[in-house]
Amino acid sequence: MSTATAPSVTTPPAGVPKATPGRAGSRRTALLRWLFIAPALLYMAAFFGYPLVRNVLMSFQRYTPTTYFTGEAPFNGLDNWRAVFSDPLFTDALWHTALFTAGSLLGQFTLGLALAVFFSRRFRLSRFVRAVLLLPWLVPMVVAAVVWRRILDQEHGVLNAALKTLGLTDGGVPWLSSPSVALLSAVLVNIWIGIPFNMVILYGGLQEIPRDLYEAASLDGAGPWRVFRSVTLPMLRPVITVVLVLGFMSTVKILDLILALTSGGPADATQTLGTVTYQLSFLRLDFGQGAVVGNVLILISAVFAVLYLRANRTDFGNGK
Amino acid sequence: MQLRPVLPVLMAGVTVAFGLSGCAAEPDPGTVTVLNSATDTAEHTKNQKFFDRCAAKFGLRVEQNSVPADQVSSKALRMASSHSLPDILELDGSELPQFAETGGLRSLDDLGVHTSGLSDSGISLGTFEDTRYGIARSVNSLALYYNPELLQKAGVRPPRTWDELRTTAKKLTSGGTYGFAFSASPNADGVYQFLPFFWSAGGNEARLDNGKGEAALRLWKDLVRDKSVSKAVVNWNQQDVNDQFIAGRTAMMINGPWQVPVLEAQDKVEWEVAKFPVPEAGDKAVPPVGGTVMTVPKSDDSEREKNAAKILNCLNTRKNQLDWGEAVNNVPTRAAAARAYAKQNPKLAPFADLVTTARSRTAKVGTRWPAVSDALAGAFQSVLTGGSSPQAALRRAQRQATAGE
Numbered sequence: 001m002s003t004a005t006a007p008s009v010t011t012p013p014a015g016v017p018k019a020t021p022g023r024a025g026s027r028r029t030a031l032l033r034w035l036f037i038a039p040a041l042l043y044m045a046a047f048f049g050y051p052l053v054r055n056v057l058m059s060f061q062r063y064t065p066t067t068y069f070t071g072e073a074p075f076n077g078l079d080n081w082r083a084v085f086s087d088p089l090f091t092d093a094l095w096h097t098a099l100f101t102a103g104s105l106l107g108q109f110t111l112g113l114a115l116a117v118f119f120s121r122r123f124r125l126s127r128f129v130r131a132v133l134l135l136p137w138l139v140p141m142v143v144a145a146v147v148w149r150r151i152l153d154q155e156h157g158v159l160n161a162a163l164k165t166l167g168l169t170d171g172g173v174p175w176l177s178s179p180s181v182a183l184l185s186a187v188l189v190n191i192w193i194g195i196p197f198n199m200v201i202l203y204g205g206l207q208e209i210p211r212d213l214y215e216a217a218s219l220d221g222a223g224p225w226r227v228f229r230s231v232t233l234p235m236l237r238p239v240i241t242v243v244l245v246l247g248f249m250s251t252v253k254i255l256d257l258i259l260a261l262t263s264g265g266p267a268d269a270t271q272t273l274g275t276v277t278y279q280l281s282f283l284r285l286d287f288g289q290g291a292v293v294g295n296v297l298i299l300i301s302a303v304f305a306v307l308y309l310r311a312n313r314t315d316f317g318n319g320k
Numbered sequence: 321m322q323l324r325p326v327l328p329v330l331m332a333g334v335t336v337a338f339g340l341s342g343c344a345a346e347p348d349p350g351t352v353t354v355l356n357s358a359t360d361t362a363e364h365t366k367n368q369k370f371f372d373r374c375a376a377k378f379g380l381r382v383e384q385n386s387v388p389a390d391q392v393s394s395k396a397l398r399m400a401s402s403h404s405l406p407d408i409l410e411l412d413g414s415e416l417p418q419f420a421e422t423g424g425l426r427s428l429d430d431l432g433v434h435t436s437g438l439s440d441s442g443i444s445l446g447t448f449e450d451t452r453y454g455i456a457r458s459v460n461s462l463a464l465y466y467n468p469e470l471l472q473k474a475g476v477r478p479p480r481t482w483d484e485l486r487t488t489a490k491k492l493t494s495g496g497t498y499g500f501a502f503s504a505s506p507n508a509d510g511v512y513q514f515l516p517f518f519w520s521a522g523g524n525e526a527r528l529d530n531g532k533g534e535a536a537l538r539l540w541k542d543l544v545r546d547k548s549v550s551k552a553v554v555n556w557n558q559q560d561v562n563d564q565f566i567a568g569r570t571a572m573m574i575n576g577p578w579q580v581p582v583l584e585a586q587d588k589v590e591w592e593v594a595k596f597p598v599p600e601a602g603d604k605a606v607p608p609v610g611g612t613v614m615t616v617p618k619s620d621d622s623e624r625e626k627n628a629a630k631i632l633n634c635l636n637t638r639k640n641q642l643d644w645g646e647a648v649n650n651v652p653t654r655a656a657a658a659r660a661y662a663k664q665n666p667k668l669a670p671f672a673d674l675v676t677t678a679r680s681r682t683a684k685v686g687t688r689w690p691a692v693s694d695a696l697a698g699a700f701q702s703v704l705t706g707g708s709s710p711q712a713a714l715r716r717a718q719r720q721a722t723a724g725e
Contacts, residue, residue, distance in 0.1 A: 068397040069424035087723060154552045155496075156569070177552045179705050265506035266554040267701040282394060284690040285418055 052298070058291035065285050073288075080288040084280075089271060090293070097272040100187055101251045107191035108247060109240075112198025117232070119199070120206045130203075137196035145260030148189045152176050179269035182262055186270050190257060198243055205239030206232070238312070245308040249301055273297050351381045352627050355396060356410035356612070357389035366647050374634035380627055393418070400424060405617040407628040411454065413445040413613050414508070414693075417686040420448035426616040428452045431629040433616075434636075441609040442653025444680040454613025455632055457641055458650035460576045461607040461678045462516055463670045464594045465583075470497065470571040478572075478594035482539050485597045489548035492571040499548040501561050501570035504540065504704055506697040509557040512608055512681075513574050514540075514700050519606035519679060521599050525692050526684045528699070529711075529718040535599065537703045537710035544704055554704050565589065576610070577649040577671050595670045609678035611650060651675045688721070695721035 059080050061073040084090050119130050136144065151158050152175035160172035175185040209232065217227045233240075255274035258264060264271040264279075273293055281290025347353055352375065358364040364386055371382035385406065387395050393415050399405045400422075411419060419425055428435060428446070435443055435452050439459075446454030466478050474492050479485040489499030504510045517540065518525075523533025543549040550556075556564070558575055565573045566586055574596075583591050596605035614635070616628045634640065638660075641652035645661050651672045652658050662672035682689045695717035702708045708716070 064422075065393075065397055065400075065418050066422040068400040069422040071401070083723070149555070153555075155550060174551060176555045177705070179702075179707065262555065263505055263507045265697075265701050266705045267707050268506070268698060269705075279694065282390075283694075285393065285397075 055291050055294055055298070058288055059295050061288050063287040063291070067287070076288070080292045084289050084292040089268060090276060092268060093271045093273050093276045093293075094296075096183055096270060097252060097254075097274075099183060100190070100254065100272060101248060103184075103187040104190040104194060104251045105244060105247050107187065108194035108198045109244060111191065112195050112243075113202050115195065115199045116202035116206055117228070119203060130199075133199060134196045136193050137200075141193065141256045142260045144193055145189065145257050148192075149176065149261055152185055152189075176262055177266055179267045182266055182269045186258060186261055189261065190251065190254070193257070194247060194251070198247065201243045201246075202236065202239060205236045208239075209235045241308060241311050245304060248304050252300060253297055347383075348381075349621075349623065350379070351383050352408065352624070352631055353406035354382060354384045354408040354410065355392065355399070355406040356384060356386055357392050357412075358384065358386045359388055363648075370635060370640060370644060371631070373640070374631050377634060378627070378630050380631070382631065400617070405619075407616065407619065407624050408631065409615045409617050410612050411615060413454070413456065413459075413609070413611055414681050414689055416446060416454050416613055416615070417448045417682045417689065419615065420451070420453045421687050424618055425453045426618050426625055428455060428616070428629075428632075431616060431625060433629050433632045437655060438653045439655050439658060439675060441675055441678040441680065444683045445609055445611060446613040446615075447680075447683070448686065454615045455636055456611050456613045456653050457635055458645045458648065458652050459609045459611040459675055459678070460578060460650045461609055461671055461674045462513060462574050462576050463596055463607075463674060464572060465565060465575050465579075465591055466572040466594060467565070467568070467589050468592050469590055470568075474571075478592075479597050480595070481601050481603075482597055482599050486539075486542060486546065486548070489543060489572065490546055493546075493548045496569060498550050498564075498570045500543060500572045501549060501556070501564050502540075502553060502574040503556050503558045503561045504553040504700055505555060505557045505560075506701050507557070508693065510554075510700065511693045511696050512610060513558065514696060515681065516574075516596050516605060516607040518696070519608070520596070520603060524684075525681070525689075525696070527718065528692070528695065528721060529715045531711075533714055534710040537700060537713060540700060541703050541710070551704075554701055565591070577651075577668060580649040580668070593668060593670045596674060604677050605674060607674050607678045609675060609680050691723075692721045 058073070060075055060077065061067075062076045062079070063073045067073045115133065119126055139147075150156075152160075154160060154172045154174050154177055157172075157175070159175065160169065163169045163173065174181055176182050213231050213235070214227060217231050222230065253274050254272055255278055258270050258272055258275050259278070262270045264275045273296060277290050277293040277297070280293060281287050284290075352371075354371065356367065358367045364384065368382070368384060371384065375382045389412065392411060396405065396409055396411070396419070405424075409419075409425075429452055433452075433455060435446075435455060438455075442456050442459055443452065445456045445459060446452055464478060470492060471478065471488075476488045476491050479488040485500070492499035503513045514536065517536035518533045521532055521535040521539075522530075523536060524530050540549075544551055544553070550564075550570075553561075558579075561570075561573050562575055562579045562582060564570045565575075566583070566588055568589055596607055598605050614632055616625055616632070619625050635644070636654065638652075638654050638657045641654045641657040642660055644650075645652040645657065646664070649668065652661050658672055658675065662669045665672075681693070685692050698720060699710075699713040699717040702716075703710055703713045707713075
């Protein structure tokens with residue numbers, strides 16, 4: 001495996017006189033190696049390690065605006081955790097986050113994969129249409145949400161106007177104004193936003209699959225569905241894992257879309273862990289309680305990151 | 321080979337250097353720094369004009385630093401932790417208690433900033449636990465805007481009581497036009513609009529379930545059930561409500577004086593302002609008072625605090641308050657200036673009248689306001705979307721608002 005190859009420092013190219021072997025040399029090499037790692041290590045410690053540790057600590061502290069003035073943040077044990085977990089809103093938000101993430105990933109992935117397979121065949125205008133489909137990715141999330149708010153408006157929105165013309169609804173669907181529909185609407189908008197990402201990565205993965213596998217399959221008399229299931233899907237597995245895990249990470253912490261679309265309403269129907277953290281930390285300025293929810297989010301992401309790493313290891317372990 | 325380690329060492333060095341430095345440069349003694357939310361170019365320029373007018377008198381300079389309104393408090397907190405707070409910090413009135421509680425703000429009385437002659441509502445906006453920390457040059461509130469053309473067509477007059485509001489709104493509703501609109505979004509906008517109904521009915525933000533506030537929730541629910549108000553109000557912020565009014569999709573709306581420039585810039589609909597409808601004839605409307613207050617953060621340098629105080633006193637003279645109120649369509653807090661303002665702006669006079677009875681959101685509950693605000697939003701949202709009765713909603717809201725105690 002090429003990734004495990006040691007740095008080439010120890011094997012100077014031919015023609016260059018060898019450095020004096022011995023203790024001093026190997027110590028220098030070791031030092032050199034550490035110096036190469038040092039920038040990355042420092043960067044990780046400063047920008048990932050430190051904030052993470054601080055966030056965990058903060059969730060056990062009474063961290064309020066006063067802290068910023070006096071620098072004092074007394075530890076208060078499990079008070080923050082107790083307050084957050086006893087709030088019914090937290091349980092609701094956890095549940096909404098789960099539904100939102102599962103629904104978004106399912107929709108984004110299925111549609112993204114279907115489009116990727118579709119565009120992997122060459123036809124007139126395929127490049128152009130593919131480029132157009134990428135557009136949602138380029139639109140800032142808040143802009144997309146504001147536009148969708150207008151599209152989904154119960155009375156004057158384009159979507160309900162279209163549905164009315166088709167005779168599918170009389171009074172219009174209360175997309176954003178009914179607690180039982182709003183979360184679904186948010187999922188639909190997020191699917192629209194996520195399709196391009198899924199499509200592009202999966203399309204790239206499809207290009208990597210050797211053509212001769214398809215030829216062999218068709219010689220063996222496999223139909224399109226069989227080819228998809230027995231050749232495309234297994235060959236695409238590593239890419240699928242990457243897409244799903246990255247999609248999961250960006251979906252589970254959703255905030256901007258929800259804030260711009262519904263502000264968490266109506267009647268808290270679209271509150272997610274992201275919006276609850278925002279409310280606690282930046283509106284109530286109770287940073288300790290906000291950190292609790294943030295830690296729960298980090299924990300959830302960490303679990304999935306570990307699963308991803310393990311899945312990846314087995315993939316590469318099989319020599320793929 | 322010899323050169324190889326240089327790059328990583330350099331990078332490591334740079335990283336450490338960045339980590340250690342981070343001290344702000346000492347500001348110039350003749351400059352007074354301000355943090356506010358005047359990110360809009362016109363607003364920023366207007367502010368600068370008034371600052372310059374006052375600074376020139378004392379041979380000072382004023383430097384404005386503006387960030388979006390919802391980021392002022394977090395920006396100020398970051399500045400506090402690095403001891404780089406500005407000389408004047410302009411906060412939204414509802415954020416003042418959280419800052420005053422930290423002990424990081426100077427009492428205005430100690431600094432010799434005069435607040436006598438200011439209206440009660442103006443003073444209450446800058447007061448925390450009986451100490452004045454902030455001074456408001458002008459304040460805003462809410463009133464009833466109506467489209468005189470549509471009212472005339474329907475043969476009705478602006479409603480004065482809640483009963484009239486219901487019948488008038490019903491008569492004004494036809495085709496694609498609703499009779500009435502308000503913001504019921506689950507954030508500060510919706511809560512600001514709910515308060516005048518809640519308070520006028522006798523509701524108490526410290527005891528949400530005292531039974532009186534239910535009438536306000538019932539009124540909102542009835543208006544939506546009558547179909548005089550769109551069901552989509554639960555998604556509308558105050559800007560959306562104004563857009564609906566300008567598009568001619570609603571004949572009346574609740575909104576604030578900050579919409580005046582937008583309304584004046586269009587000629588699609590005509591508009592007038594009326595007093596806030598009250599529960600029964602003869603009742604007094606109790607709207608919320610909104611706006612920003614200027615505070616002076618504590619500094620090691622008393623000279624800087626004194627300069628800031630001089631600027632504040634100058635900004636709040638009768639004339640400067642009146643000019644400022646005119647510039648931003650808000651009501652001056654100096655009672656004499658407010659009277660002159662009402663006389664010069666008869667169209668906006670209902671706002672000037674309301675400010676005399678208006679109340680500050682934080683006067684009773686102080687630093688607990690954000691929690692109370694969330695609880696109130698939850699109450700009207702769940703009632704409007706059919707989830708619960710007004711009584712159950714307010715009982716739950718009271719539990720929510722006091723959960724942390």
